Each structure stands twice: as structure tokens, then as C-alpha cells.
Amino acid sequence: MEAAGRLRLDTLPRLQAAGEAEVQLRASDDGSGRAIVQGRVKAQLTLTCQRCLGPVARALTTEFKLVWVRSDAQAAALPPEPYEPLLSASGRVQVSELLEDELLLALPIAAVHATAEECSGLGQRPALRHVETPANPFAVLGAGRRDR
Ligand SMILES: [Zn+2]
Numbered sequence: 001m002e003a004a005g006r007l008r009l010d011t012l013p014r015l016q017a018a019g020e021a022e023v024q025l026r027a028s029d030d031g032s033g034r035a036i037v038q039g040r041v042k043a044q045l046t047l048t049c050q051r052c053l054g055p056v057a058r059a060l061t062t063e064f065k066l067v068w069v070r071s072d073a074q075a076a077a078l079p080p081e082p083y084e085p086l087l088s089a090s091g092r093v094q095v096s097e098l099l100e101d102e103l104l105l106a107l108p109i110a111a112v113h114a115t116a117e118e119c120s121g122l123g124q125r126p127a128l129r130h131v132e133t134p135a136n137p138f139a140v141l142g143a144g145r146r147d148r
Contacts (some may be wrong), residue, residue: 001027009045012100015107018046018055019093024100025056035068037086042101047111062106068093068121095141 002025009019021043030036049056054061066086069075075085086093113119 015100017042037066049113050110051112056111060106062102064102
């Protein structure tokens with residue numbers, strides 16, 4: 001199954017960024033019965049400067065390849081490469097949380113303006129938004145979904 005779409009970053013509460021990401025996801029079988037989730041996220045983020053609390057624009061692209069495991073024991077038994085475990089006892093994965101984790105991993109440790117001119121202190125912290133969890137995990141991606 002493949003899905004592609006756009007994700008509003010202000011729907012990810014832990015990320016604390018505004019902006020939008022282009023997301024491609026693909027779920028497949030690796031041939032040995034393992035479920036693989038691969039993805040690519042290209043994001044234009046507006047982060048909060050840690051010095052002046054103003055908006056800082058950043059672009060980043062991250063790719064990941066995860067293998068679904070039901071338990072820590074199963075994760076420990078994986079071959080070391082190229083598998084990164086995605087732990088879910090139920091087999092259900094919250095796609096928005098998965099993408100949020102990957103973006104958090106790819107982010108700079110602390111966002112600050114590059115120059116004193118940009119770092120004005122005039123910015124305001126973007127408001128966080130709460131969004132209901134969709135019943136269909138891929139629905140978070142909006143338009144563009146297709147099944148294979
Ligand atoms: Zn700043």
C-alpha cells in the first residue's frame with residue numbers, strides 16, 4: 001500500500017512547528033514475513049528561535065525504513081541492518097506520531113536565527129492546535145491517497 005499527501009505540521013503537538021510537509025509512505029513485505037514501512041518526508045518548517053522566540057524557517061528532508069515488531073524481544077531479534085524497529089503490539093500505527101518522531105529526529109537540536117539582524121525578538125510563538133485523531137491513519141495525509 002502506498003500513500004502520499006501533505007501534512008500540516010501544526011497538527012503535531014510535540015514538534016512545535018508550523019508549516020507543511022510532503023509525505024510519501026509505503027507499506028510492504030520484505031519477503032521474510034516482515035512488514036516494512038518506508039517513508040520520505042520533505043518539510044518546510046517554521047520553528048521557534050530559542051533566543052528571541054521569533055519564527056525561524058527551516059527546510060528538511062528525511063527518509064526512514066522501519067520494520068514492524070510486536071514486542072521488544074522481536075525488536076532485539078532483528079538483524080542489525082537495515083532494520084529499525086517500529087514497535088506496536090496491536091499492529092496499528094499512528095501515522096502522525098510516526099512522522100512526528102521522524103521529524104523530531106531530523107530536526108536541529110535548537111533552532112536559532114543565523115544572524116543578529118534576523119534575531120529581532122519581535123516574533124511570537126505560534127499557537128498550537130489540537131486535531132482529532134482520524135479513524136483512518138492515512139487520512140491525516142489528506143488528498144492523494146491510493147491503494148495498490
Ligand atoms: Zn531569534
